[in-house]
Amino acid sequence: MSDLVIETKGLRKEFRSRRGGRRVAVHDLDLAVPRGGVHGFLGPNGSGKTTTIRMLLGLARASKGRMELFGHPVPAQLPEVIDRVGAVVESPKFSPNFTGRQNLLLLARSIDVPRSRVDAAVETVGLSGRDKDRFKSYSLGMKQRLAIAATLLKDPDLLILDEPTNGLDPAGIREIRDTIRDLGARGVTVLLSSHILAEVQQVCTSATIIGNGRLLASGTVDELLGEGTAFRVTAPDAGAAAAVLSASGLPATVEESGVRVETDDPAAITRALAGADIWLTELVPLRQDLETFFLQLTAADHLGASDAPTEGESR
Known part of the structure; x- marks a missing residue:
């Protein structure tokens, strides 16, 4: 069949x-x-x-x-x-x-x-x-x-x-x-x-x-x-988180909903922020929609x- x-x-x-x-x-x-x-x-x-x-x-x-x-x-x-x-x-x-x-x-x-x-x-x-x-x-x-x-x-x-x-x-x-x-x-x-x-x-x-x-x-x-190559990060200080991530080679942009990070490696995000004593409260994969x-x-x-x-x- x-x-x-x-x-x-x-x-x-x-x-x-x-x-x-x-x-x-x-x-x-x-x-x-x-x-x-x-x-x-x-x-x-x-x-x-x-x-x-x-x-x-x-x-x-x-x-x-x-x-x-x-x-x-x-x-x-x-x-x-x-x-x-x-x-x-x-x-x-x-x-x-x-x-x-x-x-x-x-x-x-x-x-x-x-x-x-x-x-x-x-x-x-x-x-x-x-x-x-x-x-x-x-x-x-x-x-x-x-x-x-x-x-x-x-x-x-x-x-x-x-x-x-x-x-x-x-x-x-x-x-x-x-x-x-x-x-x-x-x-x-x-x-x-x-x-x-x-x-x-x-x-x-x-x-x-x-x-x-x-x-x-x-x-x-x-x-x-696909799996997507970006994540949204929520942290107490979005600006500080974005600065740390950018300095670590992870392109980051502060948006209204949080920090958008361009990477396919979520572990790299958590390592970079933890190294700066910044603890995220949310890490969400972003995937493009059909439209x-x-x-x-x-x-x-x-x-x-x-x-x-x-x-x-x-x-």
């Missing part, structure tokens, strides 16, 4: 541009999503994330390349694996005057799954107690959670979410984030497409970063961000789409 739930090789999508000719939205993309956990599919709007997802789901035709879901080539064998896949790609359509539960029951009946799946889905997304309220009374965050619940009726092994926090307030973002984290912990593989890197870092175990439809980096979050890593990665590249395609989407 393959350890990859999603794999693409040389995936390419071209569109006719508004000025004639062709524009490439996805450039020979190699995407590998491991089984289990939450995989971030990251990049700015216009970088090709939605186009890639639509090709995987058979909603858009690839110009070139190979795609597999659970080791099955798609779209040729998509019918054999589609029941194992749940996806929220566009705003789902629910009846506004029906309750959340009634909407799910209608959907469950249409795809011939037992009523018990509705109960399980409602509980999983945290809508228990609100599932009997009318859909039109739901907040945006609740509507998104109901959409995720609808995909869970099939008990999928893979859940694909395209920008699920768009338009949500901080409370709604937190609700969706908690739901995604719980799903990953339950064993569902989640492909989370987003341009909000700071949010994604809180739930992802691995990530792929693209820009202009090209693969920029991929791996576990720890692999991408900082992404900005550094793409500093020399103009990201996003310069021309909107005439068919489909290229987000």
Whole structure:
């Protein structure tokens, strides 16, 4: 059994541009999503994330390349694996005057799954107690959670979410984030497409970063961000601590939160301060976040789409 739930090789999508000719939205993309956990599919709007997802789901035709879901080539064998896949790609359509539960029951009946799946889905997304309220009374965050619940009726092994926090307030973002984290912990593989890197870092175990439809980096979050080469030191006299550290050859800068020390050797910090009878109260490793890593990665590249395609989407 393959350890990859999603794999693409040389995936390419071209569109006719508004000025004639062709524009490439996805450039020979190699995407590998491991089984289990939450995989971030990251990049700015216009970088090709939605186009890639639509090709995987058979909603858009690839110009070139190979795609597999659970080791099955798609779209040729998509019918054999589609029941194992749940996806929220566009705003789902629910009846506004029906309750959340009634909407799910209608959907469950249409795809011939037992009523018990509705109960399980409602509980999983945290809508228990609100599932009997009318859909039109739901907040945006609740509507998104109901959409995720609808995909869970099939008990999928893979859940694909395209920008699920768009338009949500901080409370709604937190609700969706908690739901995604719980799903990953339950064993569902989640492909989370987003341009909000700071949010994604809180739930992802691995990530792929693209820009202009090209693969920029991929791996576990720890692999991408590394161990870090700086520490924050808290001491009774920050200025004195910074002076001692700098004199010891450890670049140190006094900041509002403490002293930032550029080194990958925490023992050198403690030795230098102890030698001067300065006792630190906190020593914290500093690691760049995904957003900082992404900005550094793409500093020399103009990201996003310069021309909107005439068919489909290229987000």
